[in-house]
Amino acid sequence: MAGEISMIGSMILALFLAGYLGQQYLPPPKPKVIGLDLGTTFCSVGVFHPGSGVVEVIADEEGRRSIPSAVSFTNTTVLTGHDAVDVADNNPHNTIYDAKRFIGKVFTPHMLEQESSRYPFKVMSNNGRAEFVITTNVTFTVTPEFIGSRLLLKMRKMAERQLGTLVHKAVISVPAEFDERQREYTIKAANLAGLEILRVINEPTAAAMAYGLHKVDVFSVLVVDLGGGTLDVSLLNKQGGMFFTRAMAGNNKLGGQDFSQRLFQYATERVRQEFGVVPTLKEDLHRLRQAVEAAKINLTLQASATIRSPLHLLTRDDSAPERVLFEAAVTRQLFEELNEDLFQKILAPLETVLTEGHLDKDEVDEIVLVGGSTRIPRIRRLIAEFFGKEPNTSVDPDLAVVTGVALQAGIMGGSWPLQVSAIEIPNKHLHKTNFN
Known part of the structure; x- marks a missing residue:
């Protein structure tokens, strides 16, 4: 009986050893x-x-x-x-x-x-x-x-x-x-x-x-x-x-697209102030939106960024579109001011889930962030100020x-x-x- 138990123990040990060696030296299987x-x-x-x-x-x-x-x-x-x-x-x-x-x-x-x-x-x-x-x-x-x-x-x-x-x-x-x-x-x-x-x-x-x-x-x-x-x-x-x-x-109608749109509207107004007209060609609008989106992302990491986009503007009725280079420096502070009312809309759902969940702010063990727009420093500050502690x-x-x-x-x-x-x-x- 003792010999059989010893043999079973040896077999189990051999299986574990084989598994360990397999993990160390054999290529892992492909994810299924x-x-x-x-x-x-x-x-x-x-x-x-x-x-x-x-x-x-x-x-x-x-x-x-x-x-x-x-x-x-x-x-x-x-x-x-x-x-x-x-x-x-x-x-x-x-x-x-x-x-x-x-x-x-x-x-x-x-x-x-x-x-x-x-x-x-x-x-x-x-x-x-x-x-x-x-x-x-x-x-x-x-x-x-x-x-x-x-x-x-x-x-x-x-x-x-x-x-x-x-x-x-x-x-x-x-x-x-x-x-x-x-x-x-x-x-x-x-x-x-x-x-x-x-x-x-x-x-x-x-x-x-x-x-x-x-x-x-x-x-x-x-x-x-x-x-x-x-x-x-x-x-x-x-x-x-x-x-x-x-x-x-x-x-369900609040997100990064809305924050970008506020900055896009600001950029369009700057184009009008500088050149007298707003961009109307689809290609120009597409390029300007891309430049605005890039600036928004840069403002997550930096205090300022530049919106830079070539445009073709109809500055005179009787001529072909004039090629210009639009450049505008924007600061993180300006971006936050343009969107502050939208950022404040984040607080109402936070209050609601705590009320419906019968929980106080200080009873939340972890606050975790999902989605690219939670990178925005102002949004992170807003959440931290609301709960009195930093999110994960x-x-x-x-x-x-x-x-x-x-x-x-x-x-x-x-x-x-x-x-x-x-x-x-x-x-x-x-x-x-x-x-x-």
């Missing part, structure tokens, strides 16, 4: 499952690498680790991501963006008219479901999930190129307030892209995982997600590795959600080293409070 963040404004894809335990957010051919959530239809092709944005000014009626706002929703005629009024492309109702009207050589309609599928297919191809293997399985994130229908249609978009979805994870939970909060002793986590077009604030409670969404609030900024806010989703994908793929999974407790009675 990818993590997808299908955002309203930008999308990202990530993988968890077995062996090293590192999450890689996969870049495109130009080294960019996120792609715009835009799809543009031309007479000859369908463009996705950055390529779609590049032609958007010249092809506004056939360039679809913000499709995530429409996916899986059923609209009344009034709701759909109100939601679609801000877009240059045409949206029609098909029994209450939104469809986008495209006119190229022919006129046809596409669904929000088809737009999502083109973005997901692009990210799948990016992952396959980087990993050198075919990818068929994924974990995907959705906003916490998405109902079952919206989740179902998000999965349908992934299926159209040739992907099997193993799990759908809420974006705030994914962000909390990226910050490692599924492995530490915290109870109350507040997630502030401010991206290009929406603000989402979620209050999570965590016990024993399980996350429960306690309260949600936000503003240890993770790139642009990539927090995709990092967490990639971790969950690694767990679903059985990757080593093993991670502690975050389990979500559904809260079907929870509704998001929206401020507009």
